[in-house]
Amino acid sequence: MAWLMRGKDEFVDSVAENLLDRLQDCRKTFPTALCLGGSLEAIRRLLHGRGGMEKLIMMDMSFDMIKVLKDTDEKFARNNLETFYVVGDEEFLPIKENSLDLVISCLGLHWTNDLPGAMIQARLALRPDGLFLAAILGGETLKELRIACTIAQMEREGGISPRLSPLAQVRDAGNLLTRAGFSLPGVDVDEYTVKYDSALELIEHLRSMGETNALFQRSNILKKDIALATAAVYQSMFGGEDGTVPATFQVIYMTGWKEHPSQQRAKRRGSATASFGDIQKHFGRGSC
Amino acid sequence: MVRVSRVLLFKDGGGGGGNALLTVLSEILVCPLSKQPLRHCPDSRSLVSDAVGVSFPIVNGIPCLVPKDGKLLEDQIKLKVDDSCIAKGES
Numbered sequence: 531m532a533w534l535m536r537g538k539d540e541f542v543d544s545v546a547e548n549l550l551d552r553l554q555d556c557r558k559t560f561p562t563a564l565c566l567g568g569s570l571e572a573i574r575r576l577l578h579g580r581g582g583m584e585k586l587i588m589m590d591m592s593f594d595m596i597k598v599l600k601d602t603d604e605k606f607a608r609n610n611l612e613t614f615y616v617v618g619d620e621e622f623l624p625i626k627e628n629s630l631d632l633v634i635s636c637l638g639l640h641w642t643n644d645l646p647g648a649m650i651q652a653r654l655a656l657r658p659d660g661l662f663l664a665a666i667l668g669g670e671t672l673k674e675l676r677i678a679c680t681i682a683q684m685e686r687e688g689g690i691s692p693r694l695s696p697l698a699q700v701r702d703a704g705n706l707l708t709r710a711g712f713s714l715p716g717v718d719v720d721e722y723t724v725k726y727d728s729a730l731e732l733i734e735h736l737r738s739m740g741e742t743n744a745l746f747q748r749s750n751i752l753k754k755d756i757a758l759a760t761a762a763v764y765q766s767m768f769g770g771e772d773g774t775v776p777a778t779f780q781v782i783y784m785t786g787w788k789e790h791p792s793q794q795r796a797k798r799r800g801s802a803t804a805s806f807g808d809i810q811k812h813f814g815r816g817s818c
Numbered sequence: 819m820v821r822v823s824r825v826l827l828f829k830d831g832g833g834g835g836g837n838a839l840l841t842v843l844s845e846i847l848v849c850p851l852s853k854q855p856l857r858h859c860p861d862s863r864s865l866v867s868d869a870v871g872v873s874f875p876i877v878n879g880i881p882c883l884v885p886k887d888g889k890l891l892e893d894q895i896k897l898k899v900d901d902s903c904i905a906k907g908e909s
Contacts (some may be wrong), residue, residue, distance in 0.1 A: 600880060623850065
């Protein structure tokens with residue numbers, strides 16, 4: 531656990547900042563919000579009263595994590611914001627239907643086994659016109675490490691085993707939102723390149739974020755020579771001239787709204803009363 | 819020293835956090851398994867889901883609503899921890 535409680539992390543902070551920034555793009559306020567596991571600490575620290583929240587529920591799978599957050603709660607003096615701490619599982623969301631205005635998740639949902647199920651439950655918990663906002667790591671994340679690890683394993687063992695958790699691709703994110711029944715789905719992608727002094731430092735950072743392999747059926751032992759070979763391959767294939775090694779983090783931002791009559795939607799096919807030909811005639815003449 | 823701070827935390831969780839917890843409980847929290855309302859049982863410091871007969875502990879003022887933390891109520895009757903609470907619930 532000590533790894534996970536290091537506190538500030540620039541990569542996580544910039545993702546959380548980017549996510550919270552989106553709240554300011556909405557005219558709506560979000561009095562009741564649920565923040566799902568992942569980078570709760572960053573969200574709480576960077577919130578600065580955005581989104582007009584009055585009640586904020588912080589939920590994580592880990593009791594220790596929630597307890598640390600609750601114990602440090604007093605440090606964050608906030609006006610008009612009540613924060614509650616709950617231990618819960620996204621796949622068994624303990625939230626009443628139609629009771630939230632916002633569900634926000636920063637780098638947490640790629641850990642769930644049943645992502646569509648978790649998103650459907652999030653939608654049910656939202657009030658009509660409530661917002662679902664999530665950042666997850668995408669499939670391009672750590673592509674350098676995947677390549678280096680594969681090459682090292684092929685070379686030493688003549689085969690490969692999954693060392694990195696499978697992650698959602700960008701096209702999956704859109705499908706997930708639609709499948710979970712969100713309206714006005716929006717997906718966008720951001721790539722961050724973090725430079726490390728060495729490949730070992732990268733592993734250390736991953737551990738501190740808690741982002742090491744979550745696969746259950748993985749082979750538990752990473753032999754030392756393979757680890758060293760991976761580091762060597764990484765350094766030689768991707769290392770920069772100044773000796774630093776880059777690592778790519780692809781973050782997929784997902785936005786979805788719970789259906790509400792006020793939202794714009796496409797009209798029924800064949801319901802148009804004017805033809806495009808007429809429009810062209812009209813505007814074509816006007817512009818000449 | 820550790821013990822003292824623990825006692826303080828416990829008091830804080832039981833007193834100040836308790837009322838706020840009840841409000842959020844009635845408005846937002848439900849049983850994670852059945853999505854039915856939870857009943858607060860102050861004697862055993864737990865949240866009881868009557869729909870499925872499971873109780874979820876409140877530790878240091880933090881409700882633990884993960885299914886694996888839930889205890890079937892029959893076990894609690896054996897332990898005689900929850901007796902008074904159940905009697906209240908039935909009456």
